[in-house]
Amino acid sequence: MITGTDTVAALEDVRRTYLMGSNEVHALDGVSFDIERGQYWSIMGASGSGKSTLLNLMGCLDRPTTGTYWLAGRDTGSLDDDDLSDLRSTHLGFIFQSYNLIPQLDVLENILVPIYYQDEPAPDAEDRARALADRMGLSDRLDHRPPELSGGQQQRVAISRALVNDPDLILADEATGNLDTQTATEILDLFDELSAEGKTIVFVTHEAHVAERASHILRMRDGRIEEVKVQR
């Protein structure tokens, strides 16, 4: 398939089929779209619509049953487990609903986890991590453990962690779902900032006002794309 030089991720007729007993369940039933660098996509859909499956596929945690998924110029279908791990540690940033920090590591170490797993980490990775923490207002919390932080602070650590490897694609899964309204707004403003800086973001949400901030809104239904709305 031919993709533009600025295409970060491309899906072409991606299907993902699970076997539930003897029944085949089509979690994704022929999904195709391209994400260009700097775009901010939000993915909406009811539970069971396939949006989690889509996110797992885009995050290289899962592979399509058929169809192709290109990430950072590589066809993920031909990659083995180690190569996919390399893609995750160098080209992807994950942000989860429940933060998913590692409790026994302190803030700085948590931010650096993707760097630990890189084969050739940048020598200035730690400086980068400190700068990110500084930007997120965490510089006086670097030696704290996650349980000592508020939800908003934990999510800022998680965002720093997702940015530390300067990823091509940031995947956020209900990233504000566990936060109160004010903190959620702050985090969403931060996403807007990142988008404005040219980061490519995919944000899964079920809240319309969250999705409204994105440049593209993709609605999923029964494993298919219901509509893609381009906002700007």
Added chain:
Amino acid sequence: MTATRVFTRSLRAGVRSLALHKLRSLLTTLGVLFGTSSVISMLAIGEGASYEAQEQIKQLGSQNVILRSVKPPDSPNDTNQTSRVVNYGLTRMDRERVEDTFVGIEKVVAVREIQQEVRVKNRSANPRVLATEPAYIDVTGRMVWEGRFITEEDDRSLNNVCVLSTELARYYFPLESAVGKRVKIGPDYFDVVGTVAPRMRAADDPAPAGEEVTGELFVPYQTAMRWFGEIQVKMRAGSRDMEQVELHEIIARVGRGEDVPMVAAAARTMLERFHDKRDHDLIVPLELLARAEETKRIFNIVLGSIAGISLLVGGIGIMNVMLATVTERTREIGIRRALGAKRRHIVSQFLVECVLLSVGGGALGVGLGLAIPLLVEEFADMRTIVTPAAPMIAFGISAGVGVIFGLYPAWRAAEMDPVEALRHE
């Protein structure tokens, strides 16, 4: 990132994960701890026991063949006699046969044991009084402490001289040298001409009870024959036992070590031919030594298996806890995988924790294993020897246990589906 940094980081991460559950980690190490310490202390006790046995055997003289008189069991028809003379044991003829007919013999020494009270002023005791020949000191390898041993001249001239073992000398003459003093053996006075170093107590000798005096007193053979004769009288309640024993012990020293089995066989044949009663015993220290080696080997196998089983149990304990830990940390595994950890990163993470547990247990076990032999020496009065290899072997095995029993849990962790793992609550 350099390899050493990666190593120190995963080490630190492992320590930190274990520190989250200090009590659990400590309890997990107990199996390996006790396994390791039992390996070390068992080896030390075994080593000490065999060393002691070998020392005792060597003291008998590995080139010696020892013939001893043994009182044969009473025949039932003469138990109602009140007074009788029992005649048994080795004879002077036996001694001559050994000396004249055995090939490869260097020296032969005869020993008679005499039942007499030994007095010095108001101190009295019943030590072993041994009538023997000058060569005794060479054949048994005992050391003259002070003065001299019995000489040919003493024997020929029937001199009333004696030699004390040092512990006996200390008992009779606590404040001064025994040499030049006199002791009364039975009715007669003897001049002390020397002292010899004490014999190491053999395992089958009864321990000295309370005030009992241990030790030996040596007198010239001919002198003893002259003064005490051949019949020993033992007083027992209601009866007198009289024994006639010519010689209590014949020690033959073999010139070359390889001739010992031949001489032993000859002595066995001779005793069987000339004695119809079982009134003798043949002791071949070299054979005992071989048997002691065999016993030690079996001992080591038994101890080794026990210790091996305890390490196995310890390893299974670690595996059990690690499997539980892997399940408990499923989500963490999912997070790490999502952030780019490869399978081998997960494997090494859990393997490092296992090895830390087992090596930690092993290190504590080495400490305990070195302490137990000291306590055994202190309280059980047993000799123990910790060879330098024992702690190293035990420590190495414990580390190996960590790797072997950590592999399966680590593999389980690495094989998890990242999506499933992330969904795990």
